[in-house]
Amino acid sequence: MNAAESQPLQRLAQADALHLPGGRFTLGLPDAIRQTTADGTRDSICWIPDSICWRRPLYAVVSSRIGRHLHRRHDWFALLRQAIAATRQDAATLLISDGTAAAPWIQRAADRFACPAITICVSPENEDFDRWIGRIQKHPPTDRIAISPPIAPSTAIADAPRRDAVTIFLADRVYAPLVSSGGNIDRLLERRLSDRRWNPASVWIAIDPKNRTAQSHIERGAVGWMLAPRHARVSSDPPEDAPTNHVTLDELLSQRGESDDADHWPYLVHCTRERDGAWPDQSEADFHDDLLSGDCTCESGPLATLRRILQTGRLLATDRLTRDGQPVVCLSARPLSDLLGSRVFRSHLGRWDYEPYGIAIHRSLLETQGSRPAIYGDADDFAALAPADQAFFQDRGTTHDWRLEKEWRIAADIDLTTIASHEAFVFVRSVRDLPPIARYCRWPIVVVGV
Numbered sequence: 001m002n003a004a005e006s007q008p009l010q011r012l013a014q015a016d017a018l019h020l021p022g023g024r025f026t027l028g029l030p031d032a033i034r035q036t037t038a039d040g041t042r043d044s045i046c047w048i049p050d051s052i053c054w055r056r057p058l059y060a061v062v063s064s065r066i067g068r069h070l071h072r073r074h075d076w077f078a079l080l081r082q083a084i085a086a087t088r089q090d091a092a093t094l095l096i097s098d099g100t101a102a103a104p105w106i107q108r109a110a111d112r113f114a115c116p117a118i119t120i121c122v123s124p125e126n127e128d129f130d131r132w133i134g135r136i137q138k139h140p141p142t143d144r145i146a147i148s149p150p151i152a153p154s155t156a157i158a159d160a161p162r163r164d165a166v167t168i169f170l171a172d173r174v175y176a177p178l179v180s181s182g183g184n185i186d187r188l189l190e191r192r193l194s195d196r197r198w199n200p201a202s203v204w205i206a207i208d209p210k211n212r213t214a215q216s217h218i219e220r221g222a223v224g225w226m227l228a229p230r231h232a233r234v235s236s237d238p239p240e241d242a243p244t245n246h247v248t249l250d251e252l253l254s255q256r257g258e259s260d261d262a263d264h265w266p267y268l269v270h271c272t273r274e275r276d277g278a279w280p281d282q283s284e285a286d287f288h289d290d291l292l293s294g295d296c297t298c299e300s301g302p303l304a305t306l307r308r309i310l311q312t313g314r315l316l317a318t319d320r321l322t323r324d325g326q327p328v329v330c331l332s333a334r335p336l337s338d339l340l341g342s343r344v345f346r347s348h349l350g351r352w353d354y355e356p357y358g359i360a361i362h363r364s365l366l367e368t369q370g371s372r373p374a375i376y377g378d379a380d381d382f383a384a385l386a387p388a389d390q391a392f393f394q395d396r397g398t399t400h401d402w403r404l405e406k407e408w409r410i411a412a413d414i415d416l417t418t419i420a421s422h423e424a425f426v427f428v429r430s431v432r433d434l435p436p437i438a439r440y441c442r443w444p445i446v447v448v449g450v
Contacts, residue, residue: 008043008151015045015133020140023049030054047136047146052118057092059083060171062164063102064180070291071275077291078227079177079206080105084115093118097167098144109292119144122163160184168192175225176205181213193220246434246445249336252425260335267360268331268371268408269339270315272305279308280316302355303433306426309359310440315414323382326391329414331371333406336360336427340450356429356450361414365423371410376403
């Protein structure tokens with residue numbers, strides 16, 4: 001045996017000499033059958049807690065990144081629920097690789113739906129072995145497998161993270177609800193499907209006619225995976241086809257004797273946006289549980305946000321734009337037609353800066369409730385502000401002059417139930433947007449036609 005071949009055994013002896021309670025060290029995995037296929041672990045030392053049981057089949061869910069618009073991923077979460085249900089039904093154990101794109105969601109789903117799971121923590125290839133063994137010695141894991149950095153000679157997968165490879169090559173069945181072309185998951189699945197040691201039908205890939213990658217894997221023998229037909233949702237709301245009256249902005253201003261001239265515009269405008277996470281009055285944990293359970297409404301655009309505001313009767317303050325953490329409601333003093341006419345798609349944010357949905361409220365009314373103009377400046381200006389003024393600070397910007405927004409803020413929720421019908425109006429893009437909100441709206445509805 002040469003020096004390179006003996007090094008793994010020397011490392012194993014080094015680990016065994018620690019005599020750690022609650023588990024054991026192995027060279028590679030203790031399951032001989034799985035060890036022959038678990039690429040990325042054969043040249044590693046594994047810490048196996050005594051609580052880990054290998055007798056059950058191992059199922060894994062692997063996925064490319066699902067992005068930040070989680071509420072748009074209803075099918076992904078539905079497929080995850082199906083995979084969890086199948087794991088439980090087959091008396092299998094869910095295999096979770098810590099640090100992978102889907103791991104937090106899979107772990108939360110396993111906890112929520114009481115699915116047996118094994119978590120594997122795969123050390124980065126460049127981590128020092130002595131540092132790894134030191135961490136294990138200090139806090140021996142009791143509920144998860146720890147895999148060391150590879151020990152020379154390494155057979156680790158060169159073109160994909162080991163944590164992804166270990167999951168895909170160790171599991172008896174792999175569910176893939178989302179596979180991006182050319183990504184790590186794509187390459188590793190292709191390798192598994194090309195290797196005769198695995199049955200191609202042990203890989204389940206979500207059917208997506210727009211995704212050639214998924215189709216290619218299915219043609220190699222993977223199982224095409226799809227959602228069960230959806231049943232029609234039962235709603236207690238009345239049908240959304242009731243006619244409603246609406247006006248143009250010019251007609252409304254004429255009726256009220258008001259003007260959209262910048263010097264005489266009497267309103268502060270709040271444009272709604274598509275939600276990109278939890279509602280302002282919802283915790284992240286509750287939002288995530290709604291996604292996992294399928295309780296998250298499919299409506300997520302700016303119209304849905306407006307509808308929720310009207311249903312609840314409140315404009316909720318948030319702290320997403322303030323440096324001091326004080327929740328505020330943001331509005332603009334610009335005339336509505338001017339505001340919407342100059343809107344720009346912000347590619348770095350993936351959205352328009354203003355949407356043709358929202359509510360406009362008399363400025364004089366909101367001033368009595370504490371609304372006032374934003375304070376524009378730079379970091380030095382912010383530092384000089386009194387604590388009570390910091391919530392109203394807005395960076396003036398360098399590439400874009402944010403002062404053009406003429407932003408106003410109020411450091412509190414706005415109670416819409418106290419606002420009379422003549423003190424505000426609601427606006428939407430087209431007449432097709434009227435039915436979802438008409439029954440909740442006490443104010444005139446303006447169709448802006450943007």
